[in-house]
Amino acid sequence: MDNQKKISLVEALLMVLLSLFVDGIDILFSFIALTGIGMGVLIILPFVDGAFFAIIEFWLIMRGGFGFRQQVSVIVGNLLDMIWFLNLLPFKTVSTMIAIYMINHPNVAQMIPVGTGNLMAKVASAAAAAE
Numbered sequence: 001m002d003n004q005k006k007i008s009l010v011e012a013l014l015m016v017l018l019s020l021f022v023d024g025i026d027i028l029f030s031f032i033a034l035t036g037i038g039m040g041v042l043i044i045l046p047f048v049d050g051a052f053f054a055i056i057e058f059w060l061i062m063r064g065g066f067g068f069r070q071q072v073s074v075i076v077g078n079l080l081d082m083i084w085f086l087n088l089l090p091f092k093t094v095s096t097m098i099a100i101y102m103i104n105h106p107n108v109a110q111m112i113p114v115g116t117g118n119l120m121a122k123v124a125s126a127a128a129a130a131e
Helices: 009-034 041-062 068-081 091-104 106-111 116-130
Strands: none
Touching: 009 041, 009 091, 041 068, 041 091, 068 091, 091 106
């Protein structure tokens, strides 16, 4: 049971494809807004992003993404994707793939430091061990 992944390949592909679809909608709406034709589509974009965020968060929680690192990766990706010119980059897709990887490989997720204080403590201990 330990070697079995919490998120299957099919589920991961479906969620990544959904992320790519929503990133594509973001890019399409941004280009429509750049042309000046549809500045009103930028009003719709936060609702699409919010619905996608709710779907992905619910799915991650139901599949075992209770950890702080898994949730923060998706939250940061979605927040970065709400900035108008940054939404041309696929932050949602990348953050979803990172969260899926961390849920399927919990040992790797535990090695990632939560904050810089934790990182600085590891660097200091490594420097002390090197002396």
